[in-house]
Structures are given as C-alpha cells and as structure tokens.
Amino acid sequence: MEKQGLGLGLEITELRLGLPCGEPVEKKEKKEKKRVFSEIQAGDDDDDENSSSEDRKVQTKNQVVGWPPLCSYRKKNTVSQTKKYVKVSMDGAPFLRKIDLAMHKGYSDLALSFENFFSCYGIREALKDADNAEHVPIYEDKDGDWMLVGDVPWEMFIESCKRLRIMKRSDAKGFDLQPKGSLKGFIEGVTK
C-alpha cells in the first residue's frame, strides 16, 4: 500500500533530480522503510503534533526551504540546474522518448537510461554482443550531421547533441561501426 502510494503517485510530483522513468522495482521495496520527506508532507500518522506546523512551512508539495542545508552558491554551481532534453527514437519502437542529457554523468549513464526506456524493445539483447550489436546509437549534431555516439568526450557530446536515434545496424551497411573507446563503454554499460 505504502509502496504503491510512494512508488508511483508521489514520485511524479516529487521534486528531485533523477531519471524520469524512476528506479527499478527492487529499490522501491527498500524505500518502504525510509521516511522519505514527501511522506512527512503527506501527513504521517506518527507526526500528528507536527503536521500542522509542517503544513505552514511547506511551500510546494514536496519542497522545504533551506533543506538540505547546502549554501545557495554551491547549489547553483554543482547541482545541475540546466536541462537538456533531447528526443530519443528507437527503430521499431512506436513512440519516442525524451531524455535530459544534463542529468547524466557520462555515456554509461546514458546507456542505462536507454535500457530503462527501451528494454521492452530489445535493446539489451541487441547490444549484448558489442562486435555484432544489432543496434547502434547515433545522434544528430548542431550541423545536422548524424554522428556515432561515443567518439568525443561527454561534455562535448552534450554540447552538440540535438537528438538521438538507436538505429538498426543493418541500415548502416558498409560503414565502420567498430565500437571503440567510449562507444564500447557505452555498450558495456547497457549490457552489464
């Protein structure tokens, strides 16, 4: 009961930085015991005497001013404030998704997102074998060119990526798609 309320209902409104698709099921079970802050706002039974004062303090549903106690300068300069949403399409999937690149730390992080989004469409299986991967991640850069994901450093990639596509290898016959460096790591990130 608590799991469902906490897992899906509140997560949508919860103001936090994380992958939009949420966490895998195993982690949700652990959350039961945690008194997530949003729980308190929702009016926990144990906290009756405090709940009215809690209401007064809370500005938006799940946000408390000045908590955690991190100075505003640091908040602005370390926690990623900028958002960089790009569309992600996968050949064979009926609809596209949007991903915030700024929320990811690197290529393997991105790969995990792909896995979360498209696992039902077989990306995991597809990328199991790096050399013979059936799908290849590509992106459209600022100049409108389609580039192979993984060649340039992550910061440069975020800067120039306009949209992503997970393409069938068969559509790229004849091109050198040998995974090197970051792309290999990318694929490994998915298949781990």
Next chain:
Amino acid sequence: MNYFPDEVIEHIFDYVVSHRDRNALSLVCKSWYRIERFTRQRVFIGNCYSITPERLIQRFPGLKSLTLKGKPHFADFSLVPYDWGGFLCPWIEALAKSRVGLEELRLKRMVVSDESLELLSRSFTHFKSLVLVSCEGFTTDGLAAIAANCRFLRELDLQENEVEDHKGQWLSCFPDSCTSLVSLNFACLKGEVSLGALERLVARSPNLKSLKLNRSVPLDALQRIMMRAPQLADLGIGSFVHDPDSEAYIRLKNTILKCKSITSLSGFLEVAPHCLAAIYPICPNLTSLNLSYAAGIQGSELIKLIRHCGKLQRLWIMDCIGDKGLGVVAMTCKDLQELRVFPSAPYGNPAAVTEKGLVAISMGCPKLHSLLYFCHQMTNAALITVAKNCPNFIRFRLCILEALKPDPDTLEPLDEGFGAIVQSCRRLRRLSLSGQLTDQVFLYIGMYAEQLEMLSIAFAGESDKGMLYVLNGCKKLRKLEIRDCPFGNMALLTDVGKYETMRSLWMSSCEVTVGACKLLAKKMPRLNVEIFNENEQEDCSLEDGQRVEKMYLYRTLAGKRKDAPEYVWTL
C-alpha cells in the same frame, strides 16, 4: 609586570597574537587595557551589528586588519530574506574618515557595494588584502577599482560570492606597476577575463603563490600561466576540457611535471575525466584537494585520482565517490584531517554515501578532526564506531538528506549515536545534527559537550527540555541556530542572561511567540531581538499570542540598528 615600562610590555604583547588572548590581556588592568588597545592591529568582529564602526576606531586606532561577519549563518540556506542587512558601507565610510591605515579586510556574508569597494580602494594607501566570502551586492566594476587603485595589493580572494558581471575588463585594470600579488582567486566569477592581461599579470608577479581561475580560462591558457608561475603552491583550475591527443594537452602534461611546488589543488569547474591523468604527477605532493565543484568527474575517476594522493590532509569531494571510494580514501590518505562530502543532487544520488563510508574513513584516518558529511542514512552503531575511532573531532557536521530519518537498521532515533560523539570527542567545538532526534540527544549534548561553541539543529527534539539541556549545559556556547523544532517560550525565557554570553541565537519555525520575544527584549536591553514579519499585509500588528516564524537575537553595544528593512521588527 607593573614595574616594566610600557615599551617592554608592548614588546611582550607583540607575541600575543590570537584574538582571545588579546581580549584576555585587555581585561587584566587599566594600564594593560590601554597598552593593548594602542598596539592592537587585528580585530575580529563576528557580528557587524554588535558594535558601531566609530567605537571600534576609537578603541583601536592602530587597526590594520579587520574581519567582519554580517548575516546569520542560516542566510546561506535562503532563510534570511533579501535586504536583511550586513552592509559594508558604513564601516568603510567611518574608516575612511578616520586615520586608520587599513591594510586588510576580510568579510563574510556581507552586502558589499561597488561604491564601498571604490571608496576602499581610494582611502587606504597601504591596503594589501581583500577577502570576500559569501558576499553579494557588487559587480566586476568594484573589482576594477580595487585592481586599479590598490598599488600594493597582495591578496584578492573571492570565495563563493554572487558577483554581477559587467563585462568590463577588470583584470586588465591591474597596472603594469603592480607586481606584489601573492594570492588571486576569482573562481566564483562567471564572466570572461582578458587572457592576455591575466598571463601578463602572472608573469610580473614573482610572489604569486595562490591562483584560482574561473571556468572561462581554458586549458591552453592554463598551460601558459603555469609556465610563467612554477612557484605556485595553490592552484584552482577553471576549465579542464581538451582533446587528449592535442598538442595543447601534451604541452600541459609537460608543464605540470615542472610544478612540483603545488600542494593545494581545486576547481575543475569544467572537466573531461580522461584529462585527469595529466595531474597524477602532482598528486603525491598534495595536502589539500577540493573537487567539490567538479561536477564532471565521476566516482571511478575520483577514485583513480585519490590513489595518488597519499599526503592529503584536507579533502573536499562530492558524494559520487561512494562508500567504496571513501574506503580508498581511508586506505590512501592516512594524514587526513578534514573531510567534506557534498551531495551531487539536492536530494542525493541513491548510490552515494552512507554510514559505511564514514566508518571506513574513521578506521583509516585517526587524525580526522573536521567533518562535513551529507549522506543518505546513518546508524547509531556507525556513529558509535566513529566516535571510538576518532576522538579528536573539533567539528562534526552530519547532514542526513532526508530530515527526520531514523536509524534504518533499528528504526530508532539517532540520539545514542550523537551522544557517543559528544561523549568521546571532548574537544568538540562545532556540531550539526540531523536525522530523527528526541530530547535525549540534547541531554547528552548538555552533559558532555563542554567545549561546544556552535550548534545547528533542524527538525529535532520533542519539548522545551531539549533546548534547556543545551542552554544549561554548554557553558561555552556562542552560536545556537534552530529551525523547525518544538521549542517554545519556556525554553526561550528560562535563562535570559545566557544570551549575553553568546554571540547570537536563531530560531525559525519553532514555537516561540511574539509576547515571549517582547518580554525577552524588555528584560535584556543589551540584546537586539529581531522578528521577521514577512506577511504581505501592511497593517498587521504583532499580537502577543502570535507564533514567530523567524527570530534572530544577538548581543550588542550598538543598540537598535537603523538600517533594518521594514519586515524586521526589533522589539
């Protein structure tokens, strides 16, 4: 001692340097008070509203170095409304009018205007050092005035300030004749600086020991700067992004090999992880490493880096290092004294640090005395272990990101854990609590934390007894800041005399009422009791029974301040 001529006593006093010792000297007798005040060069004022600038100048005409702090600490967390106060202006105006030959000014949480900086730069010919920490209200124009007019400037150190960039070339305002710089830190500035001017400035500053760049300074400029300043001991890197195969990067790697005197490293405001290998050669010399703003470095890269840093005494990092990474720190950094672990996302990264990381550190780093630790969870068992392993804590600040979270293993409050800390660490001066806590923890603090000077409490306690335990027990308490705790009038009013022994008390979202604050103000005329009334309604009067949202009180000899904004009611 009274038979010695003044000159002899003065000479002896020269050896007494710390503020506390100096203060003690002045209390011995009238003649020592007199001698002390004329020979005093450095004054520290922890609350700029505790005294007027005129009185300061009158007592210490020989003043050379002044440290001022303005807003209360909780201003850092947006709890103090805009325009509350802490203005530098009246201080500079008063000092400028006087004959004080100010040479050094250190400010924290003050509102500094360009006009003040301009006046400062023109009024004191021997001005040498300006340090601004967490200040606001000025722009790069003010910095230009400092650069242009302070002919003997040695230090310009800007830490975590909000500075408006006016796109002027402030750095270019250092005249060619300025060759005295020892420390320059502009890491917090957002705008670009003239790279040519920067390089020339570095080239003509042979005494430059500390240089911290902002993110606009690219890698190739960094390389040229480091070539010009092989004597640097403290370096803050702005941008560290480059193609690893480029010539610029190879040149940088070679230059770094020549910089053997660097012992302190920070910045990496923009970083491509694969570039970090270039700094491995200087890591073994580092005693201080601050990567808390290096959001671009992932845990695995951090760990690789740390393995090279065997001499670290101070480490500031982000929680992406993880518990495993902290284990590596514990194994590698045996001399570690200060550790700060910051969250990489406001509600934390679930894969980040927990009590396990802290326990590992405590086992590997027995010299640890200062800690700031943001984590997801903490257990009593872990805190008890940490207390046993590290009895030398002076500063212990723990922030469990979920407020009110109990021990996840036992579901109990963290009273016993923190109790163990205060009982074991007899030299503890600063403590910040978090997690689920009852009145019991405050009983422990009152009983054992004899040296405690600063205590920060949030979402803790059950009744007035909690606050009373602290006020009664902690004899050396100077600053107490409380938010969202069920402490009310009884706790506030039981020992009103206590507040004159302290610098300040902050209480927000507690249970104190207007009436109690009024009573306190009446009984204690040498306290300013400020209530913030942020209600939009203009004509709302303060009724005694009304709960106070924010209260800040402090001892003062200056009386009610005249620069308070409308929402501040000094009772």
